[in-house]
Amino acid sequence: MKVAVRYFSRSGNTKKLADAVAAAVSVAAKPVDCDLEEPVDVLLLGTSLYAGTYDVSVAAFIDRNADKIGSIVNFGSSASGKSTLPKIKAYAEAKGIPVEERMYVCPGHFLFLHKNRPNDQDLANVAEFAKSVIR
Numbered sequence: 001m002k003v004a005v006r007y008f009s010r011s012g013n014t015k016k017l018a019d020a021v022a023a024a025v026s027v028a029a030k031p032v033d034c035d036l037e038e039p040v041d042v043l044l045l046g047t048s049l050y051a052g053t054y055d056v057s058v059a060a061f062i063d064r065n066a067d068k069i070g071s072i073v074n075f076g077s078s079a080s081g082k083s084t085l086p087k088i089k090a091y092a093e094a095k096g097i098p099v100e101e102r103m104y105v106c107p108g109h110f111l112f113l114h115k116n117r118p119n120d121q122d123l124a125n126v127a128e129f130a131k132s133v134i135r
Contacts, residue, residue, distance in 0.1 A: 001041045001134060002038070002039065003044065004040040004042075004044070005018055005028070005043075005045075005046070006018075006032050006044075006045055006046070007029060007031060007032065008032045008047055008057055009031075009048060013048065014046045014076050014077050016118050017104075017118055017122070018044075018075075020130075021044050021046065021127060021130040024126075029046075032058055032061035035061070035064055036068040036069070039067075039068040042071055042072075042134055043065075043073070044073050044075065044133075044134075045058070045074050047075075047076045047084040047088060048076050048078065049078040053087055054084045054088060059091055062091060062095060066095045069092075071098045071099065072088065074089075074099065074100070075104040077105065078105055085099070102129075104125065106118050106126070
């Protein structure tokens with residue numbers, strides 16, 4: 001099975017998660033401005049919630065790479081505790097890309113909220129999540 005990890009992270013929280021995911025599945029984590037070099041069965045896509053949605057660069061990545069993505073598994077961080085899954089799912093599925101119902105989301109440090117998150121336990125949890133969805 002071919003797997004890739006891409007992410008968008010303003011603060012570095014989702015990048016930390018993406019690095020843990022990539023290590024767990026033995027691939028490199030790259031930002032969404034790096035297109036897929038070849039088709040993948042599963043794209044592990046790290047996104048963060050900003051003002052109730054994901055960054056526009058995530059949609060642009062999906063648009064540019066839609067023909068190379070077999071399915072998407074979403075993970076990320078959020079200061080509010082909400083996930084990007086509903087919006088990512090709607091956008092990708094409108095392009096014909098299935099999105100896994102399960103998502104990993106953990107608190108992300110923002111201003112005075114969730115200091116030191118994601119922490120070591122969050123990183124271990126997201127790594128286990130990644131392994132479980134590509135089995």
